[in-house]
Amino acid sequence: NAGVTQTPKFQVLKTGQSMTLQCAQDMNHNSMYWYRQDPGMGLRLIYYSASEGTTDKGEVPNGYNVSRLNKREFSLRLESAAPSQTSVYFCASISGVRASPLHFGNGTRLTVT
Amino acid sequence: GENVEQHPSTLSVQEGDSAVIKCTYSDSASNYFPWYKQELGKGPQLIIDIRSNVGEKKDQRIAVTLNKTAKHFSLHITETQPEDSAVYFCAASPSGSRLTFGEGTQLTVNP
Numbered sequence: 232n233a234g235v236t237q238t239p240k241f242q243v244l245k246t247g248q249s250m251t252l253q254c255a256q257d258m259n260h261n262s263m264y265w266y267r268q269d270p271g272m273g274l275r276l277i278y279y280s281a282s283e284g285t286t287d288k289g290e291v292p293n294g295y296n297v298s299r300l301n302k303r304e305f306s307l308r309l310e311s312a313a314p315s316q317t318s319v320y321f322c323a324s325i326s327g328v329r330a331s332p333l334h335f336g337n338g339t340r341l342t343v344t
Numbered sequence: 345g346e347n348v349e350q351h352p353s354t355l356s357v358q359e360g361d362s363a364v365i366k367c368t369y370s371d372s373a374s375n376y377f378p379w380y381k382q383e384l385g386k387g388p389q390l391i392i393d394i395r396s397n398v399g400e401k402k403d404q405r406i407a408v409t410l411n412k413t414a415k416h417f418s419l420h421i422t423e424t425q426p427e428d429s430a431v432y433f434c435a436a437s438p439s440g441s442r443l444t445f446g447e448g449t450q451l452t453v454n455p
Contacts, residue, residue, distance in 0.1 A: 273445040321387050335387030
């Protein structure tokens with residue numbers, strides 16, 4: 232049982248390049264999330280998908296787009312990367328049952344030069 | 345929206361001592377308060393949670409207390425061990441799904 236799988240683990244981009252971070256969960260969860268983690272700032276929500284076919288902005292959505300491809304997969308796209316997007320990105324999922332735990336992947340460390 | 349503040353940002357204790365991490369929240373509608381532990385290179389993992397109808401919850405060496413009136417909740421780790429060294433995050437939510445996280449506490453347990 233893999234849980235939440237994120238690819239790639241590491242990525243270096245030049246300013247202006249684009250890329251897509253992939254996330255897949257095998258727990259049949261309804262809701263999926265993308266967070267970024269920066270030193271001293273905790274985990275900030277970028278986008279989330281409450282259910283298949285829906286997506287909503289979180290706290291820091293600017294510069295990102297998402298796609299909920301199906302119930303398992305939720306991708307995050309950077310169209311034109313900026314140094315301010317250097318961060319560790321975490322995907323998470325939750326079953327949708329009230330107050331059930333959020334399950335995280337192991338993150339993607341992104342550096343934009 | 346919800347705002348969660350967490351203190352201290354770093355905490356160093358001797359093995360066997362207790363560690364306490366405190367969080368405050370702003371939204372009186374929040375009713376779910378989980379704590380996550382993040383080890384180096386890994387994603388956060390839930391270690392304990394508490395709902396607003398409960399004042400205290402304990403699981404072996406870990407306990408969480410909640411004061412709804414003052415809008416703060418705390419994580420208590422007793423008899424700390426080196427493997428407790430990690431970053432700990434508190435979070436709050438009015439619904440249990442969209443969580444707002446604190447800034448994190450780096451706990452170091454010295455042997």
